[in-house]
Amino acid sequence: xxxxxxxAQVTVNQLNLVSHSVVAAPYQWxxxxxxxxxxxxxxxxxxxxxxxxxxxxxMISAGLFCIAPLIYGGMEMFPVSQQLYRHGKAYCFxxxxxxxxxxxxxxxxxx
Numbered sequence: 001x002x003x004x005x006x007x008a009q010v011t012v013n014q015l016n017l018v019s020h021s022v023v024a025a026p027y028q029w030x031x032x033x034x035x036x037x038x039x040x041x042x043x044x045x046x047x048x049x050x051x052x053x054x055x056x057x058x059m060i061s062a063g064l065f066c067i068a069p070l071i072y073g074g075m076e077m078f079p080v081s082q083q084l085y086r087h088g089k090a091y092c093f094x095x096x097x098x099x100x101x102x103x104x105x106x107x108x109x110x111x
Contacts, residue, residue, distance in 0.1 A: 002110050006030050024092035024099035029073035035065040070107055
C-alpha cells in the first residue's frame with residue numbers, strides 16, 4: 001500500500017494531473033524507494049523452491065532500495081519538520097495535510 005501511495009504521488013506529479021498545491025512534489029528519496037518492489041519480487045520467487053540466491057539478492061536489494069532511501073529521506077526532511085514543529089508553518093500539502101507529516105507517517109509504517 002505504501003509503495004502504491006508513493007507511486008501515485010510520483011505519477012500525479014510527473015504527469016501534472018493536479019496542481020502542486022494539492023499534491024506536493026515528491027522528495028528525492030522517493031524515486032529510489034519506488035525500486036523497493038524488486039526485493040519483494042525476488043523474495044516471492046525464492047519461496048516455492050527455497051532458492052538461497054534469490055533470498056540473498058532480496059536481502060541486499062532490500063538494504064539498497066528500502067532502508068537506505070528511508071534513512072536518507074528522514075535526514076532530508078528533518079529541517080522541514082523542525083520548521084513545522086517550531087513555527088507551525090507548512091509550505092507543501094498533500095490533500096490538505098502537511099506533506100512532511102504525511103511522508104513521515106508513511107516512513108514509520110514502512111519501517
